[in-house]
Amino acid sequence: MATRLFIDGAVGTTGLEIRERLQGRDEFDLILLDDDRRKDEAARRDALHAADIAILCLPDEAAKEAVRLAQGSGTPLIDASSAHRVAEGWTYGFPELIGREAIASAQFVSNPGCYPTGFLALVAPLVRAGLLSADWPYTVNAVSGYSGGGNALIDRFAAEPDIAFRAYGLQLGHKHLAEMQACAGLAHAPVFSPSVIPAHRGMVVDVPLPLAALPGQPQAEALHGALCAFYAGSVIVTVAPLAPAPSELLLSKDAVPWDGLRLHVFGTADGTQARLVAVLDNLGKGASGAAIQNLNLMCGLPEATGLSL
Structure with missing residues (x-):
């Protein structure tokens, strides 16, 4: 029997991309609301209670409202907003970092943000391995396609x-x-x-490291080796060879959907500096692709099913 899936916010950027990834998949039976009922509280409550699992593709406050509407249903929820990413009782939906079993057994899963996906994929394993200090003041330089800002930013670029x-984020204190x-x-x-360019999708997250000043003075080779070991066997996260380094990394204005995540380590010849760089699709592993990965795990399916890799 197909799993009944409700996408609350199915006509937004993330929701539409999730539906595209579900096309042709008979494991799921979508619960759809007509346009005049999409924002009707009673209709949404009924759909959330009727679903076997639901994905929330909503602004933060609307996502919190959806959680309230789902109370008493027992329906597992995947929240693509930032409302519950550090909330008690929610599992952070980054399987490679948190553990696939933790995602599979959770009732409430919060999708990571797109920028944090790149940053955490690079830094978290190295902090765990003791190669990077948890007490260092890290910086993150990142650029994204405008779709990450939703319809409002898409319209502004148009x-x-x-x-x-x-x-942007010049006042600091970004929600990520x-x-x-x-x-x-x-x-x-x-x-x-963070910054945005006139490309629909794509993202580069760059973490510069003054290796000679860091505690323990880690070398690029050690950082690269630890990342390779951590993501060994993953079909979604890959680590590029340490050398030869490319002369540049590019984002295309007309990039096609991609649900992978590629990590790079670039180091100077004298070992004094390095850059950790993540390349991803902000609508893929940074949003809809991550939701599908978590959906697969929560439904007992291979995690990469339906993904573009």
Whole structure:
């Protein structure tokens, strides 16, 4: 029997991409609401209670409301918003870091943010291995396609075609910082410098490291080896060879959906500096692809089923 799946917020950017990844999959039977009932509280409550599992693709406050509407149903929930990423009782939905069994057995799973996905994939395993200090003041430079900002930012880029680059988060205190710090086990929140370019999708997350100043003075070769060991066997997260390094990393304006995550370690010849770099699709492993990965695990299916890798 097919699993009854309800996507609350199915017409938003993340919801639409999830539906695309579910096309042709007979393991799931989608519960759909007509346009005039999508925001009706009673209809949403009925759908959440009727579902075997639900995915919330909503703004934070609406996601909290959906959790309230689902109370008493026992329905497992995957929340793609940032409302519950560090909330008590919720499992952080990064299987490679948290453990696939933890995701599979959870009732409430919160999808990671797109930027934190890249940062945590790079830093968390190295902190766990003792190669990077949990007490270091890390910085993160990142660039994303505009779809990460939802329909509002998509419309802004369409209305202002001369804008080539948007730096934001200049007041600091970005909402992603809490999960970056908590899930990497850091003593301090990193300094985060996000930006957006006129490309629909794609993301590069860059963590510069002054190796000579770091406790223990780790070398790029050791960092790379630890990441390779940590993600050995993963079909979703890959680690690029340490050398030869490419001359540049590119994002395409017309990139196709991709649900993988590629990690790089670049080091200077004298061993004094390195850059940890993650490349991903902000709508893939950074959002909808991650939701599908978690959905698969929670339904007892191979985690990469339906993903574009």
